Amino acid sequence: MYLENIKVKQFRNYTELDVALSKGINVFIGENAQGKTNLLEAVYVLGMAKSHRTSHDKELIQWGRNYAKIEGKVNKKSGTIPLELTISKKGKKAKANHIERKKLSQYVGLCNVVMFTPDDLQLVKGSPSLRRRFIDMEIGQIQPVYLHRLSQYQKVLEQRNALLKNADGSDRSVQSMLDILTAQMIELAADLVHRRLRFIRLLRDWAADIHQSITDGRERLSMDYRSSVGDVSEDMELSRIKEVYEKAFADVRKKEMERGLTLIGPHRDDLDLAVNDKNVQTYGSQGQQRTTALSLKLAEIELIADEVGEYPLLLLDDVLSELDDVRQTHLLSTFKERVQTIVTTTSVAGIDHEMIREARSYRVKNGEIVETVD
Known part of the structure; x- marks a missing residue:
């Protein structure tokens, strides 16, 4: 499975955003505090209906707004499924194929995601x-x-x-x-x-x-x-x-x-x-x-x-710079052309893997994203 696009409204530092994604590797480059992690979080929340960073949903809503919305089309063997998740002070409303799912347990699992962050390196000794x-x-x-x-x-x-x-x-x-x-x-x-x-x-x-x-x-x-x-x-x-x-x-x-x-x-x-x-x-x-x-x-x-029966999305939040060449290779090459991967990094200069340099790249700055052409 892969996500064709991610669309957000009033989520964290993004007022409005719609990004088309490659089904291969997507690299989002930018300085800290520009919105890279927020983008990955939006993808994660779309799939899991909860954040990996906070248990307080109100923190996901842009300051001064009443709600946040995340949308995306997940392409699966069975076809394309539009997903929509709205977060407000009253709770969360999830839709799949434009039909509201009364229970989140009926929604979670439609878009499987695996997130890997520097904090996950604490998974063993934490x-x-x-x-x-x-x-x-x-x-x-x-x-x-x-x-x-x-x-x-x-x-x-x-x-x-x-x-x-x-x-x-x-x-x-x-x-x-x-x-x-x-x-x-x-x-x-x-x-x-x-x-x-x-x-x-x-x-x-x-x-x-x-x-x-x-x-x-x-x-x-x-x-x-x-x-x-x-x-x-x-x-x-x-x-x-x-x-x-x-x-x-x-x-x-x-x-x-x-x-x-x-x-x-x-x-x-x-x-x-x-x-x-x-x-x-x-x-x-x-x-x-x-x-x-x-x-x-x-x-x-x-x-x-x-x-x-399908590979999940792989989300890598500024983790490649934490790994040496051997571990980078295993992380990226193992699932080459099988797993849609979304990567955030401050720079590709410190990442030696050729696959990153061949990926679709985006520049992130002040809550705006532009695809780069090198």
Whole structure:
């Protein structure tokens, strides 16, 4: 799949913009704070119905305006689909083929995107929340219902934490409400973790091969899902995972009442990464950590293509200058002529890859974009 054009109105620093895109590599060049990242964010939001930079949608709306709109035509094997997303203070309205989708889970997945930013190099050595977000957003693209379930889980978690924070252990009504919320949490948590385990199994296979290729066979990447309840594995049925959670919540209940906080669940899980059987988060060199992060992102592209039958868009936000020649080559050459790629950079001078110099180029300045002809 590829995006034929991206059209925005009152989004970030863009009052109005309509850019036709090549289905190959598109490079947007400009100084910092001119709007390069905002453009990539618009493409990402069009596909995912949420930003990778902020959880506050109002920040996407141009200052002093009431709404922002993003439009684009995604070309797929099944045909061209016009997409439209409007963001206002009342919420988001999504349309596909000019028909409004009542639930965002009916919209997400129509245009698959993979974003790679300098922050993703922190995916390995950064906090567990970064790895959880990576897992959540990618499963959401191939299983949009996952995002709906995750949203439900987060709401129950908030309610449960609020109850625990002010709980009176002797109040029967409080205990009864806690039982209800715990039962809801077990149902949702087991479902989320069951889906995560399947995703990790698939991702591991792709990432291991890619990592081995980048390192010429010198390094072997492995990964394991680390659950806060400990005893879950990829071969478990959903019903068995529920049983594990039921026991875990019963065991930790007294401690949760004392702490006033939910102590277990998918929101506390992590992804363990190892290179040659050594934890790369703790013991890996910067080069190994970067190669691992790159392998995960490249594996993500292959996994999505395998699951949905088409390659996603690849968005590279000022990341090429952070990679050496070997990693640049793997990032760009692996998907040559198969993946539409949109790149931002302050200059192509520091990027040695010939494919960038042959790409369609645009100049970005003060919220305006002009295609360049060299």
